Amino acid sequence: MTSADVRHTRGLLVVILLGVIFVALVSSLVVFTGRRAGATHTQSETLSVLPMRIRMRTEPNAKAPVVATATSGEKLITQEDRGAWVRVQNEDGLSGWAERNSLERTSERQRRLARYQAIRKLPALSAIVTRRTPLYAGPGIFYPVVGELSADTQVSVFTRDHDFYALDHDGGIAYADVDTIDVSSAGTRQLEVSTATPPATETTASTAVPEPPPIIPPISLSPAPERGVYSAVPIGGTQPEELERVVPHYPSAARRADVQGSVVVRGIVRKDGTIDDVEVIKDLPYGLGDSARQAVSQWRFRPATYRGDPIDVYYTVTVNFRLSQ
Secondary structure (H helix, E strand, C coil): CCHHHHHHHHHHHHHHHHHHHHHHHHHHHHHHHHHHHHCCECCCCEEEECCCEEEEECCCCCCCCEEEEEECCCEEEEEEECCCEEEEECCCCCEEEEEHHHEECHHHHHHHHHHHHHHHCCCCEEEEECCCEEEECCCCCCCCEEEEECCCCEEEEEEEECCEEEEEECCEEEEEEHHHEEECCCCCEEEEEECCCCCCCHHHCECCCCCCCCCCCCCCCCCCCCCCEECCCCCCCECCEEEEECCCCCCHHHHHCCCCEEEEEEEEECCCCCEEEEEEEECCCCCHHHHHHHHHCCCEEECCEECCEECEEEEEEEEEEECCC
């Protein structure tokens, strides 16, 4: 046998050996994955029902027969956990399978309530429901439904999260589609912008504002401990005073589409007279909301004060875009 034949034989043996090792590894992985997929957790824990109502079923699938129902806040004991589904037992001793995303652990509930408490420290805007709408536990239709609002119901809106408003619901927070809620601009700083208004730049910002800001009845509030921001100026304090103001431009796309209406923005007037964290609470299409946000972000103030010291405070502005005749 020549040296070339020897090298060829050795190479063939190496390839065969590597193939055997590869097959063994794949087989082990398949067996391990199968065991993990079939594994269940039996550690018992208490879960709370998050939606208005859930159905407990005989099998872990949405088409299985219903054996019982549970309502929001009800405590259930887990008996088996298969990831997306858990087998639970209610206070009457009835057991059934429920979807895991409709239940929450104590730690999850604590985080949710802490987030709700932070949102509730924001200044609220009055609003009215324009049509019947579901309420969700989070800002999206994939969150559990926790309630429902009928048309013409008055609500308090705290903030906007993407296409959903965070609003007051039974002392907590729930989310509703922005298209079903009409936020009022009453009691906020009003600014009129028409198609006759020349586009504003930093050099055209007014240094003297002719009309004073509206008088907002002061309320006694403590600052949010996390950020030290007042939701309103406490009794005895002074309101922020506008010193420089940039007028939003009226986007050409909005003019061509004959879009007009009110945009509500809110930011924090800082102790140094700047305003930041400006967000659009009530929006309009064709860039009107972004135009208002960018302009108000450039405003300058004499800061609000309380007990003689400047404070950080939320400030809300309504920009009324009007088409000139």
